[in-house]
Amino acid sequence: MMIIDTTDGNNLRLLRRRKGLTQEEVADRLHIPQSAYAQIEIGITRPWGVNLQRLCIIFQVSPNFNVLKR
Template structure:
């Protein structure tokens, strides 16, 4: 669990373009303590869960859920962060797809109404 949370925190930090030192300051931790959380060496993230969620603007559920998708577990030298990124992209694609489906249904309803005239 420490590694999963650490990887998510590292990805969130990099997405925002922040340094470990900046996040550590926001959490009132030393940079080295925060680095140990990101690397999975420390479980102290649990003591700071609320503050971490506030800093990154995520819910505890989003931070703790295990949602990594393994693409090819046989691949050598792969980046474990890829699964996290692909899952985020998948969620965005699903959201866009659902929006398009809603637009399609509205258009069909509108065209049916015109045909009845």
């Protein structure tokens, strides 16, 4: 059974919408397919490493902002 945590995705979705970006635009900046970014937003997968750093840059938040609140 897969557990899906939508809290992280909701945080990312909120940041993305505040920036006026589409999922495809964020995915392009991460150099991943839009479908892979969509999976992050719905909580199936989590960003890590370089993609997590890039998300902080895209959304202009510090890594301490805790894009993925746990």
